[in-house]
Amino acid sequence: MSDLDDILTAHEGREGALLPILHDVQAAFGHVSDGAIRTIALHLNLSRAEVSGVVSFYHDFRRTPDQRPAIKLCRAESCQARGSEALAIEVERLAGSRVRVETVYCLGLCSVGPNAMIGGEVHGRLDRERVAALIEAL
Amino acid sequence: MQVRISDDAVAVACGADAVAARFAALGHEVVRTSTWGMHWLEPLVDIDGRGYGPVSPADVDAILDGRGERLAIGIVAKHPFITAQTRLTFARAGKTRPLSLEDYAATNGWAGLERARELGPVATIAEVTGSGLRGRGGAGFPAGIKWTTVAQAPGRRKYIVCNADEGDSGTFADRMVMEGDPFMLIEGMAIAGLAVGADKGFIYIRSEYPHAIAKVEAAARLCAHLVAPFEVEVRVGAGAYICGEETSLLNSLEGKRGEVRAKPPLPAHEGLFGCPTVVNNVLTLAAVPFVLAEGAQAYANYGMGRSRGTMPIQLAGNVKHGGLFETAFGITLGELVEKIGGGTHSGRPIRAVQVGGPLGAYFPSALFDTPFDYEAFAAVDGLIGHGGITVFDDRVDMAKQARFAFEFCAAESCGKCTPCRIGSVRGRETLDKLIAGENTLSNIALVADLCETMKFGSLCALGGFTPYPVMSAITHFPEDFAPRTAEAAE
Numbered sequence: 001m002s003d004l005d006d007i008l009t010a011h012e013g014r015e016g017a018l019l020p021i022l023h024d025v026q027a028a029f030g031h032v033s034d035g036a037i038r039t040i041a042l043h044l045n046l047s048r049a050e051v052s053g054v055v056s057f058y059h060d061f062r063r064t065p066d067q068r069p070a071i072k073l074c075r076a077e078s079c080q081a082r083g084s085e086a087l088a089i090e091v092e093r094l095a096g097s098r099v100r101v102e103t104v105y106c107l108g109l110c111s112v113g114p115n116a117m118i119g120g121e122v123h124g125r126l127d128r129e130r131v132a133a134l135i136e137a138l
Numbered sequence: 139m140q141v142r143i144s145d146d147a148v149a150v151a152c153g154a155d156a157v158a159a160r161f162a163a164l165g166h167e168v169v170r171t172s173t174w175g176m177h178w179l180e181p182l183v184d185i186d187g188r189g190y191g192p193v194s195p196a197d198v199d200a201i202l203d204g205r206g207e208r209l210a211i212g213i214v215a216k217h218p219f220i221t222a223q224t225r226l227t228f229a230r231a232g233k234t235r236p237l238s239l240e241d242y243a244a245t246n247g248w249a250g251l252e253r254a255r256e257l258g259p260v261a262t263i264a265e266v267t268g269s270g271l272r273g274r275g276g277a278g279f280p281a282g283i284k285w286t287t288v289a290q291a292p293g294r295r296k297y298i299v300c301n302a303d304e305g306d307s308g309t310f311a312d313r314m315v316m317e318g319d320p321f322m323l324i325e326g327m328a329i330a331g332l333a334v335g336a337d338k339g340f341i342y343i344r345s346e347y348p349h350a351i352a353k354v355e356a357a358a359r360l361c362a363h364l365v366a367p368f369e370v371e372v373r374v375g376a377g378a379y380i381c382g383e384e385t386s387l388l389n390s391l392e393g394k395r396g397e398v399r400a401k402p403p404l405p406a407h408e409g410l411f412g413c414p415t416v417v418n419n420v421l422t423l424a425a426v427p428f429v430l431a432e433g434a435q436a437y438a439n440y441g442m443g444r445s446r447g448t449m450p451i452q453l454a455g456n457v458k459h460g461g462l463f464e465t466a467f468g469i470t471l472g473e474l475v476e477k478i479g480g481g482t483h484s485g486r487p488i489r490a491v492q493v494g495g496p497l498g499a500y501f502p503s504a505l506f507d508t509p510f511d512y513e514a515f516a517a518v519d520g521l522i523g524h525g526g527i528t529v530f531d532d533r534v535d536m537a538k539q540a541r542f543a544f545e546f547c548a549a550e551s552c553g554k555c556t557p558c559r560i561g562s563v564r565g566r567e568t569l570d571k572l573i574a575g576e577n578t579l580s581n582i583a584l585v586a587d588l589c590e591t592m593k594f595g596s597l598c599a600l601g602g603f604t605p606y607p608v609m610s611a612i613t614h615f616p617e618d619f620a621p622r623t624a625e626a627a628e
Contacts (some may be wrong), residue, residue: 016373016393019374019376019391019393022376023345023374023376044522054393057378058374059378060376063375076546076605077307077455077492077496077528078454078526079307081456081528081530081534082455083273087374105496106304106307107305107346108347110150110308110460110526111148111310111454112148112180115151120348122151124148
């Protein structure tokens, strides 16, 4: 796990390093494996249970890989007020099993919804047509 | 020709990058700026101060050929949405390049820090106290008192923590500051550090704001030499709404589960890594440079009652003119959503307005004369929170909104206290029964009782304030909770 060692080295001496480490692991491997948890725990002198507890608390970290492309659709109040719920049904249908659909609560684009994020890219003023094109391209 | 287009996430989400690319391809100089905060006009194109919006790539040629009148909005700075505001914190919005030290210095940037350095810690805190600045995250606690507590706390190591976990739906002011005027935030933190004796600051930014993270990290690198010995480090959240609660945020920074801590001890005494810590919202810290540069009275002159200064109000949801409206406390809710917001985006009547995010009350039009003021909103069982206003039209189903309040609480609960962890689930289940028309009166009484338990028994505002959206929905929109069958009600 040389990439993991690089990540741990890069955060050496950082106060409260666990979340920055987990973010880098999630980004590099797409998930935080049991093996990674074991190595991180040993390195930070924490129990595996503690590290596991942190991984399971936060929505951003996955325990298992999922290589599918993903779309994060906002379903918080402001986007609800602009039609995100009806769009969500459409998104699930279009995504099928090929694309992972995740619910996110707020992208901070609350006056131009419905909104979605794909990778780090934001998309606003979504309607059925626009979202279909986005999913098609994934 | 120079063309100014914003690179704020709202502009980008609406296609600004493609518009910028088209102008560049035609040989024009494109300057990316912060957004003016008039979201319905984004992508907004500013040529010599005259604006066009919303612009799509197909409109570019027409604008350049002088055929852009359909999209013309005149001189942007003179737009009624802008001239009606009092922009103290958002003074630079739309005008400067976010990462240009040159633009920042030319617009009175660093004047606050300079004055703080001249005044020293005690006089700096006196300015903040005198301004009446209250925490803009939602709690509204006087910033000067918090800073005084940290300054006087024993301990060699102290921290400034900026809460940039802006998770409330209907809010984006923090994101706009971070993307549009990041040096101002860092300057505010440096002033705070000087005032209380902290030379390290953390900015905890939610992971759902990738553009803000990139901008603030870049800004921190660019101005490091100007704020030294104060040092700023960006930390990224991991998708947990509860980490917007200050003690949960501190635990997250420490690498733990985002569990809420009991208070006392206050973070001001025992905060990050057990050290005295100032935890302040982005807007609170962003207001500080103005207070130091112009003096406490300049800020305190605005407002009403005990709500001094300006509030950056965010108009969101099903609203026609959404965006950032900074104004003195005192303006009414009705004026905000009807006059300035222009009513709904859909054109249908406004039915409900949620103020203060997911934990805020739903207001009916009967309460539109409520002035924006901490105490006035509390008096009608509402709250200002972080200043977000979400507009709903007459298609809203308030029983579904009440159910969502419980569902959201259940999804985001840290799990530590029983009223929130269990109450949210039971509340959602009971709303399901209400929506199905079962035992309406007794289930409403049960929900009210549950809400009382959550309000007074929860460890923090997540469980504690979920009753606000739920009970306001039931109180102001009872017709949505009546049995949905053909049978007569009890």
